[in-house]
Each structure stands twice: as structure tokens, then as C-alpha cells.
Amino acid sequence: MRKSRGKYWIWLFLAIGILMMTVPLQESIHKLRPATFGPKREGGWESAMRIGPTPAVIAALGGFRTVAADLLWLRAERAWDGGSWWAIVPLLDTVTQLDPHFILAWKVYGWHCAYNLNVESETLVDKRYWLQRGLNVLEKAVEANPDRWEMYFELGWTYYDRAHEPYRASEWFYKADQFPDAPSYVTRFYYRPFERIMDFDALFPRMEYAKKKHLDDPQHQYLVKRDIEWWTTHKDDPQEHRRQIVTENTARKQRALPFYLYPNDPYWDVCPVCGIPSPKGSETCQYCGAPLHPRSGSAAASPGRTN
Amino acid sequence: MNALAGRLILIAGVIVVGAIIAITRRSWAPALGHAFPSIWRIAKITVSEARRRRVIQAVIILVVLLLASMTFFSYLSPQEQARMLISGGLAAIVVFGILLAIFIAAFMIPSEIENRTIYAILSKPVRRFEFVLGKYVGAMIVLGVIVGIMTVVLVGVLVLQDHLVQDLPDSVFNPNLGPVVLAAVLSYFALAVLTALIVLISTVASTTMTVISAFIIWALGSLQETIHDLATNATGAARLLLLVIYNVVPKLENFDIRHEVSNFMSISIASVWQAVLHGILYIIVVLALASVFFSDRQV
Numbered sequence: 253m254r255k256s257r258g259k260y261w262i263w264l265f266l267a268i269g270i271l272m273m274t275v276p277l278q279e280s281i282h283k284l285r286p287a288t289f290g291p292k293r294e295g296g297w298e299s300a301m302r303i304g305p306t307p308a309v310i311a312a313l314g315g316f317r318t319v320a321a322d323l324l325w326l327r328a329e330r331a332w333d334g335g336s337w338w339a340i341v342p343l344l345d346t347v348t349q350l351d352p353h354f355i356l357a358w359k360v361y362g363w364h365c366a367y368n369l370n371v372e373s374e375t376l377v378d379k380r381y382w383l384q385r386g387l388n389v390l391e392k393a394v395e396a397n398p399d400r401w402e403m404y405f406e407l408g409w410t411y412y413d414r415a416h417e418p419y420r421a422s423e424w425f426y427k428a429d430q431f432p433d434a435p436s437y438v439t440r441f442y443y444r445p446f447e448r449i450m451d452f453d454a455l456f457p458r459m460e461y462a463k464k465k466h467l468d469d470p471q472h473q474y475l476v477k478r479d480i481e482w483w484t485t486h487k488d489d490p491q492e493h494r495r496q497i498v499t500e501n502t503a504r505k506q507r508a509l510p511f512y513l514y515p516n517d518p519y520w521d522v523c524p525v526c527g528i529p530s531p532k533g534s535e536t537c538q539y540c541g542a543p544l545h546p547r548s549g550s551a552a553a554s555p556g557r558t559n
Numbered sequence: 560m561n562a563l564a565g566r567l568i569l570i571a572g573v574i575v576v577g578a579i580i581a582i583t584r585r586s587w588a589p590a591l592g593h594a595f596p597s598i599w600r601i602a603k604i605t606v607s608e609a610r611r612r613r614v615i616q617a618v619i620i621l622v623v624l625l626l627a628s629m630t631f632f633s634y635l636s637p638q639e640q641a642r643m644l645i646s647g648g649l650a651a652i653v654v655f656g657i658l659l660a661i662f663i664a665a666f667m668i669p670s671e672i673e674n675r676t677i678y679a680i681l682s683k684p685v686r687r688f689e690f691v692l693g694k695y696v697g698a699m700i701v702l703g704v705i706v707g708i709m710t711v712v713l714v715g716v717l718v719l720q721d722h723l724v725q726d727l728p729d730s731v732f733n734p735n736l737g738p739v740v741l742a743a744v745l746s747y748f749a750l751a752v753l754t755a756l757i758v759l760i761s762t763v764a765s766t767t768m769t770v771i772s773a774f775i776i777w778a779l780g781s782l783q784e785t786i787h788d789l790a791t792n793a794t795g796a797a798r799l800l801l802l803v804i805y806n807v808v809p810k811l812e813n814f815d816i817r818h819e820v821s822n823f824m825s826i827s828i829a830s831v832w833q834a835v836l837h838g839i840l841y842i843i844v845v846l847a848l849a850s851v852f853f854s855d856r857q858v
Contacts, residue, residue: 260851262579262582262583263847263848263851265575265579266575266576266579266580266844266847267844267847267848268575269571269572269575269576269579270572270576270840270841270843270844271572271806271807271840271841271844272568272569272571272572272575273568273569273572273573273576273840274806274837274840274841275568275806276564276568276569277569277833277836277837277840278806278810278813278837280829280830280833281810281813281830281833281834281837282784282787284827284829284830284833285813285827285830314778314781314782314812314815315650315653315781315811315812315815315817315818316650317818318646318650318817318818318821318822319646319647319650322642322643322646322647325639326643329635351818351821351822353818353819353822353824354642354822355822356638356639356642
């Protein structure tokens, strides 16, 4: 009996000894593995309204989160084909929670909110809500995938093309460009936003930066050189200024965004009501007839007036 | 836990294990020479028994058909197709692998006792720990063949699709073969850990109890990160209890790299070999306990 008990004690100590050895190993593995849960979600009323899996459901799915995300992605595709654009949102929200590293799902989710649902919305408040939601989604995508240049670029692109915020767009393009695997067009997008608003103080240094990168890419070098030559020639061209201002403000008008003021433009005064430029010195807008220099403070149009 | 404490515990563990092995060497060293042939003979018998089971063959055919049918996602973009095939294929390997592991391992020892065939084996010069290890090795050979077949079919489907699917400029079909095979190999290690635990339970419990326990262990092992999070946020006795549970339950999630492979993410090789080492140490403990429990069992 004593011998038998002694044997048990030896095996117990052996088991404890080996299990002790696994503790620091497990700590190390825990640190090395990527987090599989999604980034922090909205708090307050928005999280209460959000439709999607609770953390308990996500945890219960265990290693099958990716498969569950795939099945919901297929459902989202079917909803897309059926034209159910609003039904896709909770599906994509759930997919990105289940699999926060599903790059394509983040891209589609952000794009769908900022583009499709922004256009589909009927009121200005709704349009702005969906644009902002698209930007929020992509910011979460960056948070969840900080090592993927695609997410930084996607966010920069949405700020550039949809929100028309050139300075923020350029910042995100710059962050995307810091990744060694980012293609050369990302570098060129670092200066593209400043072409639209003709901020030459910001544009030329960035074009010089782009010229020094991708030296072994002749296509990139050709395009950057072409852009530098174009803007060196046309930076004082009144017609080019007018073209840029009209293009930018027309796009802003279509997206229910405030027009861009171009405060330092030497040739044109931008109408505070319609956003279309008239020659410098004009009293009234040549397009809508509104006074170009109203006396009562800032003429920054309210959102309703721009539409 | 900081790095210094971790190293100290690792060194202490090595010293404890080394001391016990050295102290008990007179009892186990002579038996080793005899053990390997016996273990191998029992393993071969286990494999031949498994070969005769129609259920296993049927499941293998079902999985092969399932994997082959996954080529029908042709309406998706190449990038999506690759992701769906990889995540779905690896999930099929894990699910059917675990079901077969439970089916094979839970019935091995209890059925030998219930059918009284164990008397014929133990009347021969076979020690009980050799019987337990032989059964385990046999089960792992069968599971290795099954996982191997499923992996070959999945790789075949991926290679075939890579040739059939026309890549688009911004959507490329990436078969990601190396990481897929690595994920399948790690799934096999997860099965090895689970099978060892099933063998341990089957030495003391009935078949039904073993099967139920196996599913509970699978669920607990797949929730290790959740248990870790709960332990981190808990205080006092609850924290201590959760930490004990966390360190005792099998770490099946360590072997699950399907998420990284499906999303074409880089895989930490250090975490892979540490998971394998952790698994091997865990299996040693579990099989040692299974041998001890079975040695004292009245059959």
C-alpha cells in the first residue's frame, strides 16, 4: 500500500513539474499569436442598437469564427445580388467582428457605407451619417489590421475621393506608403489631394518626395515627372485654377459637402452659395447672382444651402 | 508573468522532472527495451481494427466529396474563392478529425474490457502502460492517415483551382499551400492532445462518459483565450480557480492557425514550435497518468 501511494506521489510531482514547464511556454504563445477578437466597438447608444453577435457568441464559435464569417459573407453577397443594400450592413458588421482580419470585408463595408448608402440616403443628415460611418469603419479596419497598407490606403482614398478632406487623406496615404510592399501609386497619392485644392506649398515638396522613391520603376518616375512639369507650367494658369475649383466644388455639391473656399486663389472668388468661381473683383456670382463678399461674417453656407 | 519569472518556472520544472526521472530510473530503464516491441504490436492491432470499421471509411469518402464540392464557389472573386476553400477545407479537416478521434479513441479501451478481449492481451507478457501507449500510438497512426488523406485532397483542390481560376488585376487566387499544410499538421497535433485525454478518461470511465467528456474537453480547449481573459479580469479566489483551469485544460487553440492561413497573414514560427513543445509535454503528462490509472484498474 505504501509503495502504491509512493508511486502516485511520484507521478503527481512529475505531472506538476511538466505542467509548470508549460506555463511560461503558454504565456509566450499567447503573446505571439494575433488577437482574433475585433477592435473596440462603439459604446453607448450605438452599441445598444447594433445588431451582431455578442462577445459570448464570438467566443463560443472558437476556431470556427472564420467559417461563420465566410457563411455570412456569402449571405451578404446574395443580399447584394438581390438589391437589399440596407440588409447588408448588419451582415458586414457581423462578418468584420467575427473575422477582423478579413480585409475584403472591411473594404466592402467601408465603401458600401461611404458610397452606396451615402447616395441612397435622401436627407443631408443621413448622407453625412453614412459617409462618417464609412470613415469610422475604415478607421476600425486600420486599428484591427495595423500591418496592412491596404487599410491605410482605403481610409486615405475615402477621405480623398468621398469626404474631400485632402489633408487627412494625405496623412493616411503617407502612412500607407511607409510599408515596403505598398505599390508606387500609393506614393503618388501622397501629393494628389493637394492638386485638387491647389495648395502648391504642400504639393511641390510632396512631389519631390515621390520623385525620390521607386527609382527603379520607370512608370512611376515618368508620371511624377509629368505631374511636376504640369504644375510648374500651370500653377499660374487662371483657366486651370477655374477648372480645378469647378470640378472640386461640383463633386462636393453632389456629395452634400461644404464647398471649398480657396482663400488664397489669385484669379477667382468662390461663391459662398453655389461654390462656383467668378473672376476676382466681381461683386456678384456669375452663376447664381449671390453677393460674393457678404458683410455679415462668414458666409460659409449651411449644409442645406449647398444642396 | 514577466520573462524572468517564466524562465525560473521553466528551469524549476526541468529540475523537478529531471530529478524524478533520475530517481526512478531503476524502475523504468530495464522495461524500456521490452516496451517498444509490445507497444508497436498493440498499435498494429489497433490500426487493423480501425481498417475494418466501415464508419471510418464512409466518413473519409464524405470529407473527400465535401472538399471536392467546394470548387463550385466559382461565382466568387478569385481572392474570395481561395479564402473560402482554405477556411472551409481546414474546418472540415478539424471537425471530421475530432469526430473520428473521439469515435476511435473513446471505444478502444472500454470495448476491449466489455468484450473481454483484454484478458487475452494482458495474459501475454504485455504491461498495462504498454497496452495504453500501444492503443494511443495505433489511434494516432489511423488519425495521421485520415488527416493526411484530407490534406492531400484539399491541396489537390487548391492546386486545381489555381489552374482553373483566372486571376484578376486586384484579386488573385492564392492557394497558400505551405501554410495550409502547416495548419493541417497542427490540427493533427491538436488531435493528438485530444486523443491522449480521451485515452486517459477511457481508462477510468465508461464509453458514454468518455464520449461526453471528450466533447466538453474539446469545447474547453477551444475556449482557452476566453478563460484567459476571464482570469485576467477576475480577482481573488475566482482568479486563482480560473488560472488553474486555464493551465490544466488542453490548449487546442494553440494549434489553430486557420484564421491566419485563411487571411493570408504571416505565421509566427516561434509560436508554432512552442505550441508543439507544449503539446508534447502535455501528452506525456496525460499518457503517464492514463498508464497509472489503468495499472490500478480492476478489469
